[in-house]
Amino acid sequence: MRYIVFLAPQAMGCVYTALGGYGIIEPIPDARQLLAALAFPHDDCLVLDPALLTADTAQSIAARLAQFPRPVVAFSSVNITALENAVILAQRTPACFVFRGTANERSALERAILLTPEVELWTAILARIDSQLNLLPPAIRDRVVAMFRTGDGPHSPDALSAAVALTRRSIDRHLADAGFVSARRLVEAAHLTSAYRAITRSRIPLTTIASLLGYKAPRTMDAQFTLLLDTTSGKLRTRPLRIAEAADTIAARLTDRKPHQKSDTSRKLAADVKPSLTLINGRSRPRHVRLKASGEPVTKP
Amino acid sequence: MIDTVFLNHLATARSDAEFARTAVGFTWLQIYDSVKTHGLSTSQLDAIRRIESDIAAIDAAPDLRAALEAMTCALQYWESGGPIRVGRQATYTSLVMYGEALGNEGEWPMAASIFALVGMDTELDGQTWLSAESRLQTGRASRMCADWEMAQIAYRRASELGREAGDVSITLRAQIGEANILWSRGNLQTARLRLTSIGKRARRACPSVVPRVTLALAGVANTAGEYEEAISLAFGILDTLQNDDELRYQTLVDLASFLTDYGLPSVASDALRVVQKAAPDKHVRRHATLNLFFLAAHHEDAARFDALHAALADERLTARQQAQYALFTAQGCLRFGRLAEARSAAEEAIRLANLYQHFQLVFEAEAELSDILLALERAPSRASTRSTRPQTATVAVSDDVMPNPSQSSIAVDSVPPGIRHVVESLQMMAADSDLAMSDTMSTAR
Numbered sequence: 001m002r003y004i005v006f007l008a009p010q011a012m013g014c015v016y017t018a019l020g021g022y023g024i025i026e027p028i029p030d031a032r033q034l035l036a037a038l039a040f041p042h043d044d045c046l047v048l049d050p051a052l053l054t055a056d057t058a059q060s061i062a063a064r065l066a067q068f069p070r071p072v073v074a075f076s077s078v079n080i081t082a083l084e085n086a087v088i089l090a091q092r093t094p095a096c097f098v099f100r101g102t103a104n105e106r107s108a109l110e111r112a113i114l115l116t117p118e119v120e121l122w123t124a125i126l127a128r129i130d131s132q133l134n135l136l137p138p139a140i141r142d143r144v145v146a147m148f149r150t151g152d153g154p155h156s157p158d159a160l161s162a163a164v165a166l167t168r169r170s171i172d173r174h175l176a177d178a179g180f181v182s183a184r185r186l187v188e189a190a191h192l193t194s195a196y197r198a199i200t201r202s203r204i205p206l207t208t209i210a211s212l213l214g215y216k217a218p219r220t221m222d223a224q225f226t227l228l229l230d231t232t233s234g235k236l237r238t239r240p241l242r243i244a245e246a247a248d249t250i251a252a253r254l255t256d257r258k259p260h261q262k263s264d265t266s267r268k269l270a271a272d273v274k275p276s277l278t279l280i281n282g283r284s285r286p287r288h289v290r291l292k293a294s295g296e297p298v299t300k301p
Numbered sequence: 302m303i304d305t306v307f308l309n310h311l312a313t314a315r316s317d318a319e320f321a322r323t324a325v326g327f328t329w330l331q332i333y334d335s336v337k338t339h340g341l342s343t344s345q346l347d348a349i350r351r352i353e354s355d356i357a358a359i360d361a362a363p364d365l366r367a368a369l370e371a372m373t374c375a376l377q378y379w380e381s382g383g384p385i386r387v388g389r390q391a392t393y394t395s396l397v398m399y400g401e402a403l404g405n406e407g408e409w410p411m412a413a414s415i416f417a418l419v420g421m422d423t424e425l426d427g428q429t430w431l432s433a434e435s436r437l438q439t440g441r442a443s444r445m446c447a448d449w450e451m452a453q454i455a456y457r458r459a460s461e462l463g464r465e466a467g468d469v470s471i472t473l474r475a476q477i478g479e480a481n482i483l484w485s486r487g488n489l490q491t492a493r494l495r496l497t498s499i500g501k502r503a504r505r506a507c508p509s510v511v512p513r514v515t516l517a518l519a520g521v522a523n524t525a526g527e528y529e530e531a532i533s534l535a536f537g538i539l540d541t542l543q544n545d546d547e548l549r550y551q552t553l554v555d556l557a558s559f560l561t562d563y564g565l566p567s568v569a570s571d572a573l574r575v576v577q578k579a580a581p582d583k584h585v586r587r588h589a590t591l592n593l594f595f596l597a598a599h600h601e602d603a604a605r606f607d608a609l610h611a612a613l614a615d616e617r618l619t620a621r622q623q624a625q626y627a628l629f630t631a632q633g634c635l636r637f638g639r640l641a642e643a644r645s646a647a648e649e650a651i652r653l654a655n656l657y658q659h660f661q662l663v664f665e666a667e668a669e670l671s672d673i674l675l676a677l678e679r680a681p682s683r684a685s686t687r688s689t690r691p692q693t694a695t696v697a698v699s700d701d702v703m704p705n706p707s708q709s710s711i712a713v714d715s716v717p718p719g720i721r722h723v724v725e726s727l728q729m730m731a732a733d734s735d736l737a738m739s740d741t742m743s744t745a746r
Binding site for chain 2: 077078079080083086087089090091095097099100101102103104107108111115142143145146150153154155156159160161162163164207211212213214216
């Protein structure tokens with residue numbers, strides 16, 4: 001993975017440490033060269049300090065990123081200039097923000113730059129679930145979209161419900177009404193999208209990726225990958241899927257509501273098997289008899 | 302709770318400057334609470350601007366000023382940034398900075414309440430990483446306030462949230478914090494077992510945390526009276542900490558404490574001199590100087606004691622450090638037979654420690670005063686008498702000033718080869734840092 005870095009020299013060291021040799025860093029000395037570097041389509045990640053920009057430059061960067069999207073990490077201290085430009089970037093780009101000043105800022109930066117979401121993948125997934133997203137209340141929709149775009153945000157269904165100021169039950173109901181399987185699956189899909197690039201295009205150990213995603217072990221991560229993508233992280237690394245194929249599978253798993261499917265299937269099954277359950281002499285089978293093959297009741301109680 | 306802590310502090314402020322500093326923070330918190338509940342309005346923006354001008358006028362340490370400035374700046378963007386909530390994230394970060402700055406000033410109760418507030422607000426806002434970080438800091442601040450239960454709860458939550466946020470470092474550090482509580486409270490066996498298990502996990506998942514585990518294990522060994530083991534463990538990690546200033550100097554301070562307990566105070570002074578000369582953080586240097594003053598009061602000559610006394614008189618000490626400074630002055634003066642000076646210093650230590658409710662220091666200063674009064678009764682025949690009353694037990698040494706002077710020093714020649722290697726290395730490091738300091742001064746001239 002390649003990183004275009006526009007930071008003050010003292011912050012540059014933090015990026016080198018956080019990256020730990022898993023990527024190529026290309027330092028950019030000034031804003032003019034930064035804009036020039038963003039003028040071409042490329043899949044490299046942009047790491048920048050909003051405090052080094054003017055409002056005009058921030059707008060230009062946002063315009064370039066709209067034209068040639070790529071992951072962005074903003075790493076900055078909390079000051080007026082930084083915040084003015086951070087707001088522009090937050091509103092117009094898929095930037096993930098790490099503010100300096102906390103004791104463990106290095107590990108926050110590490111997660112942000114190692115797990116940069118795959119732009120093509122999140123674009124394709126969001127396009128496929130667009131109709132369901134439109135059925136959600138704006139607060140939930142915006143939050144879910146931001147999760148996929150930035151690769152950051154709520155790390156669990158509870159955190160997602162807290163972020164949109166709703167109870168777990170309410171958010172699950174809204175999601176179900178819109179056709180999503182569950183909040184957990186959405187969060188897991190956002191995790192997968194943020195790790196996709198690191199898995200398919202870097203040599204970052206899978207154990208590291210699993211731990212950065214908050215899984216206790218790679219096995220747990222693989223269980224989620226299998227659920228959402230029909231493959232494990234190891235297989236994905238050796239044989240990456242086409243983006244469209246991956247997006248199709250993930251979108252299907254996000255909206256594939258098992259209970260609905262189950263009830264449809266059972267209804268069909270019931271219809272299909274009905275003749276075979278009719279006794280030869282025309283009398284119907286007793287109500288307590290069940291179809292053992294599928295485990296579904298044949299007759300309604 | 303936060304109101305009570307801040308109001309208590311305002312009620313006991315030592316100076317106008319301290320009152321103004323605390324008042325600015327307290328006012329900001331009131332506005333923050335209002336913005337959180339009702340959103341940003343024109344009147345709140347006006348209030349934030351008034352605070353900005355107040356900050357410019359107060360006398361505050363650079364990190365505290367930076368945190369207050371960041372807070373006022375970030376709060377204006379509270380509702381900005383759309384779903385990414387960049388303004389909120391910046392506000393929470395600046396609050397964590399404020400808590401850390403308060404901790405650096407020794408204002409642990411205020412720091413603990415700030416961290417607890419951020420921990421709760423970030424969790425309610427779905428900001429898992431910031432919540433994990435705040436809970437970790439709450440654990441540390443509560444531990445400094447000897448609020449063990451709160452510290453344990455905070456560390457546990459930090460561990461869970463750290464894992465959820467994908468930050469193994471926070472998870473492991475929170476677990477180390479919980480183990481530290483165990484040995485601070487005397488449960489050495491469980492603490493050792495737990496730290497060993499954390500060490501194994503850290504080696505696999507997050508090697509940067511391994512030195513912290515080792516240092517904690519050294520603390521356990523020292524508390525168990527296994528001084529040589531403690532010294533070897535702490536010295537063994539120094540080489541691995543070239544790029545981690547924070548932990549490097551913390552390790553040196555802890556090592557100095559272990560050496561003092563072992564009976565090598567002069568070597569402990571060498572370790573502390575390295576910290577005093579080379580640590581980039583002013584708080585760490587000041588902490589080392591106060592420790593050196595303590596050692597001088599108990600083990601060194603009057604000239605060294607007076608030099609350090611004068612050096613610390615110009616330092617800006619926290620409330621606790623001021624009480625400690627007065628106490629060590631009393632201890633040193635008693636040892637050198639300056640009884641009148643010792644008496645007034647002990648009385649000052651009692652007054653300060655009482656004022657800020659550092660009761661452990663009150664007990665120590667009262668015991669010291671009774672020794673001084675005893676010596677005054679016997680004066681001038683036995684001016685420099687010291688009682689043989691037991692010393693206090695050690696606490697987390699790098700977080701506090703050494704409380705446990707060894708009753709007797711041992712000769713360097715009599716120590717095992719492993720420890721002698723540590724002694725020689727520290728002496729060389731101290732000589733190098735003295736040399737580097739004199740070079741810097743001559744270049745400056």
